[in-house]
Every structure is written in C-alpha cells, then in structure tokens.
Amino acid sequence: MPIESVNDFVIRFANVNGSGSASANLLFARSVMRMGVPIAPRNIFPSNIQGLPTWYEVRITEAGHLGARGGVDMMVAMNPQTWDKDVASIESGGYLFYDSSRPIPASKLREDITVIGMPLTDICNREYSDPRQRQLFKNIIYVGALAALLDIDPEEVEKLIGDQFKGKEKLIAPNFKALRMGYDYAKTHFSCPLGIRVRRADLIGDKIFVEGNAAAALGAVYGGATVCAWYPITPSTSLAEAYERYCGRLRVDPATGEKKYGIVQAEDEIAAIGMVVGAGWNGARAFTATSGPGISLMQEFLGLAYFAEIPAVIFDVQRGGPSTGMPTRTQQSDVLLCAYASHGDTKHVLLFPRGPHEAFEFGALAFDLADRLQTPIFVMLDLDTGMNQHLCAPFEWDDKRHLDRGKVMTAEELEAGKEFGRYLDVDGDGIPYRTYPGAHPSKGSFFTRGTSRDRYARYTEEGGPYQDNMERLLRKFDTAKRHVPAPVLQPAAKPTRVGVIHYGSTSFAMDEAMLLLTERGVHVDALRVRGFPFSHEVTDFIAAHEQVFVVEQNRDAQLRTLLMVECGVDPAQLTPVLHYDGTPITARFIATSIASKTIGAPTPEARKVLS
Amino acid sequence: MTYLAKPKFHHPAIEINDLGFTHRDYEGAISTLCAGCGHDSISSAIMRACFELSLPPHRIAKLSGIGCSSKTPTYFLGQSHGFNSVHGRMPSVLTGANLANRDLIYLGVSGDGDSASIGFGQFAHAIRRAVNMTYIVENNGVYGLTKGQFSATSDKGSKSKKGVANADSPIDMVAIALQLGATFVARSFSGDKGQLVPLIKAALEHKGAAFIDCISPCIAFNNHEGSTKSFDYVRAHNAALNSLDFLSGRAPITADYAEGAMQDVTLHDGSAIRLRKLAGDYDIHDRSAALTHLHRLADEGEIGTGLIYLDEAPSDMHARLGTATKPLNALGDRDLVPGAAALAKINASLR
Ligand SMILES: Cc1ncc(C[n+]2csc(CCOP(=O)(O)OP(=O)(O)O)c2C)c(N)n1
Ligand code: SF4
Numbered sequence: 001m002p003i004e005s006v007n008d009f010v011i012r013f014a015n016v017n018g019s020g021s022a023s024a025n026l027l028f029a030r031s032v033m034r035m036g037v038p039i040a041p042r043n044i045f046p047s048n049i050q051g052l053p054t055w056y057e058v059r060i061t062e063a064g065h066l067g068a069r070g071g072v073d074m075m076v077a078m079n080p081q082t083w084d085k086d087v088a089s090i091e092s093g094g095y096l097f098y099d100s101s102r103p104i105p106a107s108k109l110r111e112d113i114t115v116i117g118m119p120l121t122d123i124c125n126r127e128y129s130d131p132r133q134r135q136l137f138k139n140i141i142y143v144g145a146l147a148a149l150l151d152i153d154p155e156e157v158e159k160l161i162g163d164q165f166k167g168k169e170k171l172i173a174p175n176f177k178a179l180r181m182g183y184d185y186a187k188t189h190f191s192c193p194l195g196i197r198v199r200r201a202d203l204i205g206d207k208i209f210v211e212g213n214a215a216a217a218l219g220a221v222y223g224g225a226t227v228c229a230w231y232p233i234t235p236s237t238s239l240a241e242a243y244e245r246y247c248g249r250l251r252v253d254p255a256t257g258e259k260k261y262g263i264v265q266a267e268d269e270i271a272a273i274g275m276v277v278g279a280g281w282n283g284a285r286a287f288t289a290t291s292g293p294g295i296s297l298m299q300e301f302l303g304l305a306y307f308a309e310i311p312a313v314i315f316d317v318q319r320g321g322p323s324t325g326m327p328t329r330t331q332q333s334d335v336l337l338c339a340y341a342s343h344g345d346t347k348h349v350l351l352f353p354r355g356p357h358e359a360f361e362f363g364a365l366a367f368d369l370a371d372r373l374q375t376p377i378f379v380m381l382d383l384d385t386g387m388n389q390h391l392c393a394p395f396e397w398d399d400k401r402h403l404d405r406g407k408v409m410t411a412e413e414l415e416a417g418k419e420f421g422r423y424l425d426v427d428g429d430g431i432p433y434r435t436y437p438g439a440h441p442s443k444g445s446f447f448t449r450g451t452s453r454d455r456y457a458r459y460t461e462e463g464g465p466y467q468d469n470m471e472r473l474l475r476k477f478d479t480a481k482r483h484v485p486a487p488v489l490q491p492a493a494k495p496t497r498v499g500v501i502h503y504g505s506t507s508f509a510m511d512e513a514m515l516l517l518t519e520r521g522v523h524v525d526a527l528r529v530r531g532f533p534f535s536h537e538v539t540d541f542i543a544a545h546e547q548v549f550v551v552e553q554n555r556d557a558q559l560r561t562l563l564m565v566e567c568g569v570d571p572a573q574l575t576p577v578l579h580y581d582g583t584p585i586t587a588r589f590i591a592t593s594i595a596s597k598t599i600g601a602p603t604p605e606a607r608k609v610l611s
Numbered sequence: 612m613t614y615l616a617k618p619k620f621h622h623p624a625i626e627i628n629d630l631g632f633t634h635r636d637y638e639g640a641i642s643t644l645c646a647g648c649g650h651d652s653i654s655s656a657i658m659r660a661c662f663e664l665s666l667p668p669h670r671i672a673k674l675s676g677i678g679c680s681s682k683t684p685t686y687f688l689g690q691s692h693g694f695n696s697v698h699g700r701m702p703s704v705l706t707g708a709n710l711a712n713r714d715l716i717y718l719g720v721s722g723d724g725d726s727a728s729i730g731f732g733q734f735a736h737a738i739r740r741a742v743n744m745t746y747i748v749e750n751n752g753v754y755g756l757t758k759g760q761f762s763a764t765s766d767k768g769s770k771s772k773k774g775v776a777n778a779d780s781p782i783d784m785v786a787i788a789l790q791l792g793a794t795f796v797a798r799s800f801s802g803d804k805g806q807l808v809p810l811i812k813a814a815l816e817h818k819g820a821a822f823i824d825c826i827s828p829c830i831a832f833n834n835h836e837g838s839t840k841s842f843d844y845v846r847a848h849n850a851a852l853n854s855l856d857f858l859s860g861r862a863p864i865t866a867d868y869a870e871g872a873m874q875d876v877t878l879h880d881g882s883a884i885r886l887r888k889l890a891g892d893y894d895i896h897d898r899s900a901a902l903t904h905l906h907r908l909a910d911e912g913e914i915g916t917g918l919i920y921l922d923e924a925p926s927d928m929h930a931r932l933g934t935a936t937k938p939l940n941a942l943g944d945r946d947l948v949p950g951a952a953a954l955a956k957i958n959a960s961l962r
Contacts, residue, residue, distance in 0.1 A: 204962075206958075206962075207962075208958050208961035208962055209961055209962065210961045218957065221947075221949065222948055222949065222954070224942075224944070224947040224948060226711070226939040226940075226942060226947065227707060227710045227711060227939060229703075229706075229707060229710075250949040250953060251947070251949075253935065256935075257933065258933065258934065258935040258936065259932065259933050259934050259935060260934075260935050260939070260942055260946050260947065261934070261939070262710040262929075262932050262934045262939060263932070264706065264710065264740070264932075266703065266736075267732055267733070267735075267736040268732070270700060270703070270733075271700070271702075271703040271706075271732070271733055271736060272703075273703075274696065274697075274700045274702075274703025274704045274706075274707060274733070275703045275704070275706050275707030275710065276707060277696070277703075277704055277707060278674075278694075278696075278703065278704035278705060278706060278707025278708035278709075278710075278711070279707035279708060279710050279711040279939075279940075280707075280711075281694060281704070281707075281708060281711075282672070282707070282708040282711035282712050282715075282940055283711055283712065283940035284710065284711030284712070284939045284940040286707060286710075286711070300697050300700075301696075301697060301700065304696065304697055394955075394958040394961075395954050395957065395958055396951075396954070397948075397950065397951045397954045398951070399950055399951045402944055403943075403944050403947065403948065435692075436712075436940060437672045437691075437692030437708070437712070437715060438669055438670050438672070438692065438712065438714070438715045439669070440669060441667060441668075441669045441690070442669070442690060445669060445689070445690050445691055445692050445693075446692065446693075447684075447685060447692075447693040447694075447695070448692070448693065448694045448695065449693075449694070449695035450695065450696070450697060451695065459685070
C-alpha cells in the first residue's frame with residue numbers, strides 16, 4: 001500500500017557533492033514553508049568538498065516537530081554511487097523518484113514502493129548545450145516535477161526564485177522555464193499528486209528560518225562582541241563568517257567606513273584563544289568559534305583565563321569525536337572537555353542552547369556572563385543546530401537592555417579612593433573587581449599571571465593565599481548558578497516517578513518523544529538543562545524521581561557524569577539514553593529506549609517538584 | 612617566595628622628565644633574577660627609554676610569556692598593567708589586547724626559548740600581522756628558567772656548561788623578522804646600554820611591528836668559554852652596523868657626530884634617529900641587503916648589531932583591518948547593539 005499522508009512525511013535527496021543541488025533542495029524546502037507548512041530540514045554531508053555523496057532531508061511536519069524523525073518516505077535518488085543504500089532506506093509503501101535516462105534493471109528496484117522515473121539527463125541534454133547548465137537546471141527540473149507530484153503550488157516556487165535572483169534578473173526566466181518543464185512533464189506523465197502531499201496551511205506564523213551558527217553570531221553582535229579570533233574548522237566556520245557578514249551590515253560607520261569590530265583569522269586555535277584572552281583582559285568583548293579539536297588545543301589558555309579571571313566566550317560547535325572522528329556529523333561529546341578544560345582544578349560555565357532562537361539569546365547573554373563572572377563561558381552548540389536551518393520563533397531584543405560589563409572599577413572610583421585589590425572578594429559572591437589597563441595614572445594597575453598570587457595580585461607561592469584564591473573561585477562558581485539560564489520543566493500529563501533530563505539539540509526529538517511515550521501510556525517529566533553549574537532545580541528534579549533518564553548524543557553519557565559528580569547523585573538513579581552514530585537523535589529512538597526501560601508509577605514527591 | 616616591594620626614597624637632585632616623573636616612577640619590584648643576568652640590564656634600558664621619552668607608565672601594557680626573561684616585566688614599570696601569559700604565547704595575547712585598545716603602548720618581552728621554540732609560530736604571525744608593538748627577545752641562547760638546555764637560537768657548535776656542543780642549526784630571529792615584514796628590526800646586546808636605550812626608544816615610537824633581538828647572557832648557564840652568547844664572546848664579536856641617538860620630536864637633542872657618516876631618519880611623529888654609520892655603505896632601508904649582510908657577518912663569526920632595518924612608513928594591523936580609531940573597548944551600547952528595530956528587519960529577511 002502506498003503511503004498516504006498530507007503534510008507529514010520525510011523526503012530525502014541523494015546528490016553528488018558539488019553538483020549544485022543544495023540551492024535547489026533549499027528552494028524545495030522553502031516552497032513547502034511558503035505553503036504555510038512547517039519543515040525540519042537537515043544536511044547530511046561528507047567531510048569532502050566535491051564528488052562524494054551528500055544528502056538533504058526535509059521533514060514536512062504539520063505538527064511542527066523539529067527533531068529528525070528517521071526513515072524516508074520519498075527518495076529523490078540522484079546519486080548512482082549510493083543507489084542501493086538509498087533505495088533500501090525507503091519505508092515500505094514509499095516513493096522513489098529517479099533519473100530514468102539510463103535503464104535500471106528491475107532487480108535494482110523494489111516491489112513495495114512506487115517508482116517514478118523521469119529522464120532528467122535526456123531532457124537536459126536536449127534542452128541545454130552547456131554542461132554546467134545541464135547540471136544546474138537538472139536540479140530545478142526535478143524541483144518542478146516534485147511540485148507537481150507533491151501538490152506544491154509552483155507559483156510559490158517562482159516567487160522564491162524571484163527573491164533569490166533579485167538583482168540578477170537575467171537568471172529568473174531560465175529558472176522559471178526549467179521549473180515549468182519539470183512541472184509539466186510530471187503532470188502529463190505521472191498521476192499527480194502522490195499519496196504524500198502538501199496542503200496549504202497557516203502554521204508558520206511569524207517564525208523565522210535560520211541556521212543556528214548564524215543565530216549565535218548575531219547574538220554575538222547584539223552581545224557587544226567586538227573582537228573575533230578564530231581558526232577554520234567544521235562545523236563552526238560559518239559562525240565566524242556570519243559574524244563578519246552581520247558586522248559588515250550593522251557595525252560599519254556609514255560616514256567614515258570605520259569598522260566597530262576586529263576579526264582575525266588566527267594561525268591556529270591556540271592563537272585564537274590567546275587573542276580572545278588578551279582582548280578580554282583589555283576590556284573588549286571577545287570570542288572564538290571552534291569545535292572539539294580546537295578546544296583541545298586551547299586547554300592551557302582556558303586554564304589561564306579561569307585562574308587569572310579573564311572574560312572570554314567560546315562557541316563550541318560540537319562534532320563527532322574523538323580526534324578528527326566524524327568531522328561532518330553531529331554529537332554532544334565535548335561536555336566534559338569543556339566543563340573541566342585545562343589542568344589543575346578548573347570548572348567552567350556552560351550554556352546549552354537548543355535551536356537558533358536560544359543560540360541568539362545565549363550568544364548575547366554569554367558576553368554579559370563572561371564580564372559579570374570574569375571567566376570563560378562556553379556556548380555549547382553542535383553541528384545539527386549550527387549547520388542546519390531551523391524554523392524558530394523570531395529573535396527578540398529589548399532596547400532597554402544594557403551590556404553589563406560586570407565589576408570594573410573606573411578611574412573615577414579609583415580616584416575617589418575606593419580600595420582596589422584585584423582578587424579581593426568585596427561582595428562575598430567570589431567575584432572581584434578589575435580595572436582596564438591604562439585606566440588611571442597611579443592607581444589600579446596590577447599584574448595578571450597564571451602563577452599564584454595574593455588578593456592584591458602579588459606573586460606568592462604560599463599555600464594560604466593559594467587556597468584562599470581557589471576557594472573564592474569555587475564561591476564564584478556557585479554564584480554562577482544564579483546567572484546561567486534556569487532549566488525548563490515539561491511535566492507529564494499524569495503524575496509519574498520517571499524523569500528525563502535532556503539538553504541542547506537533543507531536546508527537539510525529546511519533545512516529540514514525550515508525545516510518543518504518552519501514546520504508549522508512559523508518562524515522564526522532562527527537565528531541559530540549559531546551563532552548568534547546575535542549579536538546585538536540577539538536583540531537586542533528580543531527587544523527586546525514582547528513575548531519571550539522561551538523553552544525550554555521545555557514547556560515555558557525559559552529562560550524566562557531570563550530574564553524578566557535581567550533584568552527588570547515585571549513578572544507579574541515572575539511566576543513560578545514548579545515541580552517537582553521528583546522525584541526529586530521533587524521537588523514535590528516545591521513546592523506544594525509555595519505554596523499554598521504565599519502571600513503575602508516580603510518587604507524591606514527583607508531583608511536588610512539578611508544582 | 613613572595614613579591615618584594617622596593618623601598619621608596621628620593622634623592623633631592625634626581626633627574627625629572629617632561630611629565631615630572633623621576634626614574635623611580637618607571638621602576639618595578641626588585642628583581643629576583645641571578646645577580647648579573649643580562650635580562651636585568653635590559654629591564655633598566657627599558658626603564659631608561661620610557662623615562663627619557665616621558666611615556667606615562669600607565670599607558671604602557673607590558674606582556675610576556677614564561678621564562679626568566681618573561682618574568683622581567685614585574686621588575687619595571689610598576690604602574691603599568693602587566694600580563695605574564697603562557698609559555699610562548701605572548702604574541703597572541705598582545706595581539707588581542709592591541710585589538711581591544713589601540714591607544715596603549717604595547718611592549719612584549721620574551722625569551723629565545725619562548726619565542727624561537729614553543730612560540731615560534733606566534734612570534735611569526737604577530738610580526739606578519741604588523742601588530743603595533745615593541746617586541747624584545749632577551750636572547751641568551753639557553754633555557755634559563757628550566758636550567759640550561761640549548762634553545763633554538765643556540766649557535767651550532769656553541770658549548771653547554773657541561774661542554775657538550777650544540778649540533779643543530781640556530782634560528783636567527785632577526786633574519787626571520789626581516790623575512791616576515793617587520794618594519795623595525797634591530798639587534799643589540801644587554802651589555803651595550805649606549806646602543807640599546809636609543810634603539811628601544813625608537814622602537815617604542817615606531818607605529819608598527821618593531822622587533823629587537825637582544826643578546827642577553829645567562830650568568831648561570833651560558834657565560835662560559837665556548838658559548839657564543841657569553842659576555843666575553845659577544846663583546847669580542849660585536850660588529851656594530853651603526854650607532855644611534857634618538858632625537859625626540861618634542862625636545863630635539865643635538866649630537867656631535869663625525870661628518871660624512873651621519874644620517875637622520877625621521878619617524879612618523881617628527882622625532883628622529885640620528886644614525887652614525889659604522890659599516891660603510893650599510894643601508895637600513897634595504898631589507899634584502901640587510902639579510903645578506905647579516906649572513907656574511909655570521910659566516911665570519913661576527914654578530915651584527917644596531918638598527919638593521921627600518922620602514923619609515925609602516926602600516927599596522929588596525930590600518931589593515933580598517934578598525935575604528937576609537938578603541939574597541941571604549942565603544943558603548945549605542946555603537947555596538949543594533950537594537951530591536953534592526954532585529955525586526957533581520958527577522959523579516961529570514962522568512
Ligand atoms: C607549556 C610549557 N612547557 C614548558 C614550560 C617550562 N618552561 C618554563 S620557562 C622555559 C624556557 C624559558 O626559556 P627562555 O624563553 O629562553 O627564557 P629564559 O629563562 O632563558 O630567559 C620552559 C621550557 C612551561 N612553563 N610551559
Ligand atoms: S638563570 Fe640565567 S637567565 Fe635566568 S635569571 Fe639566572 S642568569 Fe638570568
């Protein structure tokens with residue numbers, strides 16, 4: 001039986017990297033969005049520039065699920081190299097769309113799916129003489145055919161093409177022509193629409209469609225970051241590039257052309273973080289964007305920034321590790337690396353945004369936190385969030401908000417005779433005052449060093465002052481609990497003894513998994529952790545549930561370890577749910593894992609924590 | 612070991628500069644280096660240069676890596692903010708600091724281990740980025756703080772204290788700086804204050820990457836016979852290319868030099884360097900000739916010192932990046948935050 005579904009299916013495009021398919025596939029995805037139907041697209045690409053297989057998947061989801069679903073209802077198979085695997089991955093009853101210019105033996109097709117062959121290459125060879133045009137328009141032709149097959153209004157696609165080529169009007173007509181060619185061919189040769197189709201709806205509202213890395217970069221702009229030092233690495237590169245683009249638009253003085261920012265592509269990650277540390281020391285808001293291997297190189301400096309108390313923001317867009325692992329796949333495997341970065345006793349503040357909306361929000365917040373706490377702040381993104389475009393609520397900004405520079409003693413305050421000791425805990429929160437270099441002719445200067453010093457920044461190797469300092473740093477870390485974003489609780493429909501902790505990009509699939517679990521009669525309270533150090537709400541949540549699942553995308557249950565260590569939780573109480581093959585975790589996976597391992601019914605304490 | 616404060620007392624007839632400061636205002640804590648260490652002489656040359664230029668100490672940011680040499684910023688300019696970073700990575704920290712506030716005067720102090728080994732890359736990149744700074748390598752040809760291992764600038768054949776000869780080729784920091792486009796390159800000797808002080812003054816006034824390789828004998832581990840970085844050896848093999856005086860644009864000094872061998876080189880702010888040429892036709896404006904000349908001297912076992920190269924119209928990192936003239940760390944919310952209205956437009960463009 002062919003799959004029948006309106007506004008709820010997964011279509012996957014199998015292409016060859018470098019064939020120009022990316023923009024055509026995006027065009028397809030956005031057309032669905034323009035029909036008012038939510039989408040959740042994802043890139044699946046190799047660590048290579050050209051020639052290797054690449055996939056783009058669009059989940060069309062009336063319910064607005066943002067996670068990956070798993071499974072493929074329709075495969076657009078444009079890559080002979082991956083044919084067998086692609087055809088095999090189609091759900092029974094699904095659809096295969098392929099280029100039938102060359103005959104495919106029946107043995108290479110499946111009985112239980114609907115096969116739609118269109119001689120794309122022949123059509124292009126007839127129509128175009130230029131090889132590049134043949135390639136590019138082939139993509140547009142299949143978008144046209146899909147519009148007919150899936151009942152997408154071709155005018156929506158045309159509008160998008162019009163937007164895309166604004167300023168290059170010459171290109172519009174040939175694209176329209178290719179689109180119509182595909183559309184008309186499908187209409188005359190196939191029975192359109194298929195069992196899976198798109199129906200106009202009004203479910204997008206004012207949502208925006210944006211890449212997580214771009215959102216974080218925009219957050220950095222709004223957070224007042226002026227110095228960016230970075231070294232290229234997938235999947236974080238587009239963050240620095242987006243920052244440069246946004247600054248070019250928003251931070252150049254129109255009168256003078258002066259740039260109110262400085263971006264340096266450093267020689268490596270060590271230099272990148274060194275520059276961030278130097279700029280932070282000198283009172284500018286500075287950040288770097290990197291991934292796991294970069295964080296590994298930055299360790300020594302991260303310890304210095306922690307110990308010498310220098311603000312710094314690090315966007316870590318996580319990928320599959322260890323080492324060069326799976327550079328173009330997603331994981332959440334840098335949690336421990338960042339939480340305890342560097343040697344000696346260190347602890348760092350981590351933020352876990354989910355999706356672009358929070359990437360923007362936490363991106364901006366990170367700079368206030370770094371200044372307030374005078375310490376490195378890690379914004380923990382991942383490839384799934386960073387390198388994919390997601391639908392999300394529009395970005396928000398309150399014009400009354402001010403950049404909070406934290407405890408900086410000014411020349412006036414020094415002049416007025418305020419006591420200054422760089423490492424004095426004046427307010428009991430563990431956060432000392434600092435001065436910017438050059439602030440005052442005779443007061444407030446101090447020496448910054450990684451070696452131990454007393455409260456007045458004077459070098460000493462004595463045990464007392466060292467311990468005093470290390471304890472103050474712990475007090476400061478405790479203060480940080482009040483500053484990081486609070487966890488978000490999503491209570492079950494019915495009282496339950498089962499809890500789930502999740503974070504970052506895993507949360508999209510988790511939201512949907514809760515629905516799947518409820519359908520199966522399994523009720524769970526879910527707590528989404530958004531920051532480290534963990535606040536008491538996290539500890540209370542664990543205490544209030546007999547069994548707590550910790551869902552994450554790494555092999556070693558890194559957040560679970562952090563919970564055990566930092567909240568003193570009995571390991572037996574935390575059941576890991578781990579997905580780490582490099583693809584985004586799915587609701588199906590979470591729901592199945594949890595359902596198979598849950599115990600019993602709710603406790604009164606579980607209710608208490610929810611109220 | 613704790614920090615030592617210096618007792619403060621003033622001699623009534625003490626010298627005072629344009630700012631009304633005495634030499635004491637440029638001092639730091641008492642040095643804890645070995646008595647006679649070349650690095651201490653460099654510290655005092657730095658203090659002298661800053662005093663003579665009447666630089667406000669608090670406007671100087673002094674940064675260093677790790678090593679005996681890198682400890683020295685504690686021992687001068689007590690009113691300046693200082694930063695002991697990590698081993699070999701001072702250049703990136705200085706670059707970042709300079710990005711944040713272009714208005715301060717940046718002084719980077721490093722060792723040959725710090726800059727020619729672990730930090731070789733950072734040294735190179737800070738120079739090629741034309742960071743406006745004075746970068747001094749206190750070059751003793753050994754690792755002092757870790758007790759006497761050869762460094763990457765140790766000359767081939769130079770002997771360790773135990774008599775072992777170094778088998779590897781040395782890195783010539785001056786040649787590297789020249790290759791990388793430094794716009795001010797000099798070499799000097801900690802034992803030659805007359806040459807070193809005006810060089811540091813000129814470097815501080817230079818608006819670009821100024822590099823000084825200063826040979827600075829290590830009393831403890833590299834001052835024996837057979838070493839090519841000992842006091843005696845350097846004194847005996849110093850081939851000065853020129854001697855110079857620094858003429859401040861604010862208060863020109865006149866010097867009495869022999870006619871014919873004299874050259875005034877003007878710096879960006881009207882101050883000048885008066886060069887007395889010692890090595891015949893040596894031209895401080897010819898980068899490639901400088902390299903050849905230095906190599907020839909080295910082949911003869913001589914160490915060329917003096918002002919080696921100068922570009923009188925240097926550019927710096929900020930000029931290249933097009934950054935605002937107002938320091939980035941002084942920009943406020945209005946400069947930096949585009950606001951809700953701009954965000955609404957961005958939102959609209961993402962639909
Ligand atoms: C990452 C790291 N590796 C090694 C060291 C140990 N270390 C401290 S100083 C030093 C060498 C210093 O030599 P140099 O820069 O020539 O300075 P000098 O002491 O000779 O003035 C080394 C290897 C360190 N501090 N950090
Ligand atoms: S060990 Fe050498 S370099 Fe270090 S302080 Fe002593 S003399 Fe100077």
